Amino acid sequence: MMRASHATAGAPTPVQFEVRPSNFDDRQAIYDVLMRSEVFGRADAECVDAMFLETWQSPPREDSYRWLSCWHDGRMIGFACYGPESLTDRTWDLFWICVSSEARGRGAGQALIAAAESQARQAGGRLMVIYTSSTPKYAPARRLYERAGFARVAVVPDYYAEGDDLNIYWKRL
Numbered sequence: 001m002m003r004a005s006h007a008t009a010g011a012p013t014p015v016q017f018e019v020r021p022s023n024f025d026d027r028q029a030i031y032d033v034l035m036r037s038e039v040f041g042r043a044d045a046e047c048v049d050a051m052f053l054e055t056w057q058s059p060p061r062e063d064s065y066r067w068l069s070c071w072h073d074g075r076m077i078g079f080a081c082y083g084p085e086s087l088t089d090r091t092w093d094l095f096w097i098c099v100s101s102e103a104r105g106r107g108a109g110q111a112l113i114a115a116a117e118s119q120a121r122q123a124g125g126r127l128m129v130i131y132t133s134s135t136p137k138y139a140p141a142r143r144l145y146e147r148a149g150f151a152r153v154a155v156v157p158d159y160y161a162e163g164d165d166l167n168i169y170w171k172r173l
Protein backbone atom coordinates (compact mmCIF):
# COMPACT_ATOMS: atom_id res chain seq x y z
CA MET A 1 0.00 0.00 0.00
CA MET A 2 1.25 3.50 -0.80
CA ARG A 3 0.07 6.72 0.71
CA ALA A 4 0.28 9.96 -1.22
CA SER A 5 -0.70 13.49 -0.39
CA HIS A 6 -0.86 16.62 -2.49
CA ALA A 7 -1.01 20.21 -1.28
CA THR A 8 -1.07 23.50 -3.16
CA ALA A 9 -0.90 27.13 -2.04
CA GLY A 10 -4.73 27.32 -2.21
CA ALA A 11 -5.22 23.99 -0.47
CA PRO A 12 -3.20 23.92 2.75
CA THR A 13 -4.66 20.59 3.91
CA PRO A 14 -3.05 17.81 1.90
CA VAL A 15 -5.49 15.43 0.24
CA GLN A 16 -4.76 11.86 1.36
CA PHE A 17 -5.01 9.06 -1.16
CA GLU A 18 -4.33 5.41 -0.63
CA VAL A 19 -3.06 3.62 -3.71
CA ARG A 20 -2.96 -0.15 -3.41
CA PRO A 21 -2.99 -3.17 -5.71
CA SER A 22 -6.58 -3.79 -6.82
CA ASN A 23 -8.40 -6.89 -5.70
CA PHE A 24 -11.20 -8.74 -7.46
CA ASP A 25 -13.85 -6.87 -5.45
CA ASP A 26 -12.78 -3.61 -7.18
CA ARG A 27 -14.13 -4.89 -10.53
CA GLN A 28 -17.48 -3.03 -10.41
CA ALA A 29 -15.90 0.18 -9.07
CA ILE A 30 -13.40 0.20 -11.96
CA TYR A 31 -16.27 -0.25 -14.43
CA ASP A 32 -18.19 2.61 -12.76
CA VAL A 33 -15.15 4.94 -12.77
CA LEU A 34 -14.87 4.43 -16.55
CA MET A 35 -18.60 4.90 -17.15
CA ARG A 36 -18.57 8.13 -15.12
CA SER A 37 -15.35 9.38 -16.74
CA GLU A 38 -17.01 11.58 -19.40
CA VAL A 39 -14.21 10.37 -21.68
CA PHE A 40 -14.69 6.63 -22.00
CA GLY A 41 -17.86 4.78 -22.98
CA ARG A 42 -19.37 1.33 -22.61
CA ALA A 43 -17.05 -0.26 -25.22
CA ASP A 44 -14.00 0.96 -23.27
CA ALA A 45 -15.46 -0.18 -19.94
CA GLU A 46 -16.19 -3.64 -21.44
CA CYS A 47 -12.65 -3.84 -22.83
CA VAL A 48 -11.12 -2.98 -19.44
CA ASP A 49 -13.48 -5.42 -17.73
CA ALA A 50 -12.32 -8.22 -20.07
CA MET A 51 -8.68 -7.35 -19.26
CA PHE A 52 -9.53 -7.34 -15.56
CA LEU A 53 -11.22 -10.77 -15.75
CA GLU A 54 -8.32 -12.17 -17.77
CA THR A 55 -5.93 -11.05 -15.03
CA TRP A 56 -7.80 -12.96 -12.34
CA GLN A 57 -8.84 -15.98 -14.42
CA SER A 58 -5.51 -16.81 -16.07
CA PRO A 59 -2.43 -18.19 -14.35
CA PRO A 60 -0.05 -15.31 -13.51
CA ARG A 61 2.55 -14.67 -16.21
CA GLU A 62 5.49 -12.30 -16.30
CA ASP A 63 3.53 -9.99 -18.64
CA SER A 64 0.20 -10.17 -16.75
CA TYR A 65 -1.63 -6.89 -16.27
CA ARG A 66 -1.14 -5.16 -12.93
CA TRP A 67 -3.90 -3.06 -11.36
CA LEU A 68 -3.84 -0.24 -8.84
CA SER A 69 -6.85 1.28 -7.08
CA CYS A 70 -6.88 4.75 -5.56
CA TRP A 71 -9.02 5.28 -2.47
CA HIS A 72 -10.16 8.43 -0.74
CA ASP A 73 -12.53 8.65 2.23
CA GLY A 74 -13.45 4.95 1.94
CA ARG A 75 -14.34 5.18 -1.75
CA MET A 76 -12.49 3.90 -4.79
CA ILE A 77 -12.06 6.95 -7.01
CA GLY A 78 -9.59 5.82 -9.67
CA PHE A 79 -7.46 3.04 -11.05
CA ALA A 80 -4.48 2.31 -13.27
CA CYS A 81 -3.61 -0.77 -15.33
CA TYR A 82 0.00 -1.29 -16.32
CA GLY A 83 2.45 -4.08 -16.99
CA PRO A 84 5.48 -5.26 -18.93
CA GLU A 85 5.27 -5.20 -22.71
CA SER A 86 5.74 -8.72 -24.12
CA LEU A 87 8.86 -9.40 -26.19
CA THR A 88 10.73 -6.30 -24.98
CA ASP A 89 13.64 -5.92 -22.61
CA ARG A 90 11.95 -4.51 -19.46
CA THR A 91 9.72 -1.98 -21.19
CA TRP A 92 6.52 -1.38 -19.26
CA ASP A 93 3.25 0.13 -20.49
CA LEU A 94 0.69 2.21 -18.68
CA PHE A 95 -2.41 0.85 -20.42
CA TRP A 96 -5.21 2.69 -18.62
CA ILE A 97 -5.53 5.40 -16.01
CA CYS A 98 -8.79 7.01 -14.97
CA VAL A 99 -10.10 9.05 -12.05
CA SER A 100 -13.82 9.64 -11.40
CA SER A 101 -14.79 12.99 -12.88
CA GLU A 102 -15.91 14.38 -9.50
CA ALA A 103 -12.57 13.45 -7.83
CA ARG A 104 -10.20 15.09 -10.35
CA GLY A 105 -7.77 17.93 -9.80
CA ARG A 106 -6.69 16.82 -6.32
CA GLY A 107 -3.66 14.68 -7.11
CA ALA A 108 -5.20 11.20 -7.50
CA GLY A 109 -3.92 10.89 -11.07
CA GLN A 110 -0.43 11.89 -9.96
CA ALA A 111 -0.57 9.39 -7.07
CA LEU A 112 -1.61 6.57 -9.42
CA ILE A 113 1.06 7.27 -12.03
CA ALA A 114 3.77 7.61 -9.36
CA ALA A 115 2.73 4.28 -7.83
CA ALA A 116 2.70 2.51 -11.24
CA GLU A 117 6.18 3.87 -12.01
CA SER A 118 7.50 2.91 -8.60
CA GLN A 119 6.11 -0.65 -8.84
CA ALA A 120 7.50 -1.06 -12.37
CA ARG A 121 10.89 0.23 -11.25
CA GLN A 122 10.96 -2.16 -8.28
CA ALA A 123 10.13 -5.03 -10.66
CA GLY A 124 13.16 -4.11 -12.79
CA GLY A 125 11.36 -1.97 -15.38
CA ARG A 126 13.65 0.08 -17.62
CA LEU A 127 11.20 2.24 -19.59
CA MET A 128 7.56 3.16 -19.33
CA VAL A 129 5.51 3.99 -22.43
CA ILE A 130 1.99 5.42 -22.70
CA TYR A 131 -0.23 5.68 -25.80
CA THR A 132 -2.80 8.45 -25.89
CA SER A 133 -4.91 10.49 -28.25
CA SER A 134 -4.20 14.03 -29.47
CA THR A 135 -7.81 15.23 -29.06
CA PRO A 136 -8.85 17.96 -26.58
CA LYS A 137 -10.63 15.57 -24.19
CA TYR A 138 -7.28 13.90 -23.50
CA ALA A 139 -5.49 17.20 -22.70
CA PRO A 140 -5.63 16.54 -18.90
CA ALA A 141 -4.04 13.12 -19.48
CA ARG A 142 -1.27 14.61 -21.65
CA ARG A 143 -0.58 17.25 -18.97
CA LEU A 144 -0.48 14.55 -16.29
CA TYR A 145 2.12 12.57 -18.25
CA GLU A 146 4.24 15.62 -18.98
CA ARG A 147 4.15 16.73 -15.32
CA ALA A 148 5.23 13.21 -14.35
CA GLY A 149 8.31 13.59 -16.56
CA PHE A 150 7.16 11.68 -19.64
CA ALA A 151 8.29 13.04 -23.01
CA ARG A 152 6.14 12.91 -26.14
CA VAL A 153 8.54 11.04 -28.41
CA ALA A 154 6.29 10.15 -31.34
CA VAL A 155 3.12 11.18 -33.08
CA VAL A 156 1.34 8.86 -35.52
CA PRO A 157 -1.02 11.03 -37.56
CA ASP A 158 -4.67 9.92 -37.89
CA TYR A 159 -3.96 6.69 -35.95
CA TYR A 160 -7.23 6.50 -34.00
CA ALA A 161 -9.32 8.28 -36.65
CA GLU A 162 -8.94 11.09 -39.19
CA GLY A 163 -7.63 14.07 -37.17
CA ASP A 164 -7.06 11.93 -34.05
CA ASP A 165 -3.34 11.21 -33.74
CA LEU A 166 -1.57 8.70 -31.53
CA ASN A 167 0.81 10.39 -29.06
CA ILE A 168 3.47 8.15 -27.57
CA TYR A 169 4.89 9.21 -24.21
CA TRP A 170 8.14 7.76 -22.88
CA LYS A 171 10.09 7.83 -19.64
CA ARG A 172 13.23 6.11 -18.43
CA LEU A 173 12.45 4.56 -15.04
Ligand SMILES: CC(C)(COP(=O)(O)OP(=O)(O)OC[C@H]1O[C@@H](n2cnc3c(N)ncnc32)[C@H](O)[C@@H]1OP(=O)(O)O)[C@@H](O)C(=O)NCCC(=O)NCCS
Nearest residue numbers: 008039097098099104105106107108109110132140141143
Ligand atom coordinates in the same frame (compact mmCIF):
# COMPACT_ATOMS: atom_id res chain seq x y z
C1 LIG B 1 -6.02 12.21 -16.70
C2 LIG B 1 -6.64 12.01 -15.32
C3 LIG B 1 -6.41 10.54 -14.90
C4 LIG B 1 -5.98 12.95 -14.30
O1 LIG B 1 -6.51 12.65 -13.01
P1 LIG B 1 -6.54 13.76 -11.83
O2 LIG B 1 -6.81 13.02 -10.57
O3 LIG B 1 -7.40 14.89 -12.18
O4 LIG B 1 -5.01 14.23 -11.88
P2 LIG B 1 -4.30 15.23 -10.84
O5 LIG B 1 -5.29 15.71 -9.84
O6 LIG B 1 -3.08 14.54 -10.34
O7 LIG B 1 -3.86 16.41 -11.79
C5 LIG B 1 -4.86 17.18 -12.47
C6 LIG B 1 -4.69 18.66 -12.23
O8 LIG B 1 -5.00 18.95 -10.87
C7 LIG B 1 -3.92 19.71 -10.29
N1 LIG B 1 -3.90 19.35 -8.87
C8 LIG B 1 -3.45 18.19 -8.34
N2 LIG B 1 -3.62 18.22 -7.01
C9 LIG B 1 -4.18 19.41 -6.70
C10 LIG B 1 -4.61 20.02 -5.48
N3 LIG B 1 -4.49 19.41 -4.29
N4 LIG B 1 -5.17 21.23 -5.55
C11 LIG B 1 -5.32 21.87 -6.73
N5 LIG B 1 -4.94 21.34 -7.92
C12 LIG B 1 -4.38 20.13 -7.90
C13 LIG B 1 -2.73 19.28 -11.05
O9 LIG B 1 -1.68 20.23 -10.97
C14 LIG B 1 -3.29 19.18 -12.45
O10 LIG B 1 -3.42 20.45 -13.04
P3 LIG B 1 -3.32 20.66 -14.63
O11 LIG B 1 -4.22 19.63 -15.30
O12 LIG B 1 -3.76 22.06 -14.85
O13 LIG B 1 -1.89 20.42 -14.99
C15 LIG B 1 -8.16 12.35 -15.33
O14 LIG B 1 -8.33 13.64 -15.90
C16 LIG B 1 -9.01 11.36 -16.08
O15 LIG B 1 -9.40 10.32 -15.55
N6 LIG B 1 -9.30 11.68 -17.37
C17 LIG B 1 -10.17 10.82 -18.15
C18 LIG B 1 -9.51 9.52 -18.51
C19 LIG B 1 -8.25 9.71 -19.34
O16 LIG B 1 -8.12 10.59 -20.16
N7 LIG B 1 -7.32 8.77 -19.12
C20 LIG B 1 -6.09 8.72 -19.84
C21 LIG B 1 -6.30 8.04 -21.13
S1 LIG B 1 -4.81 7.77 -22.01
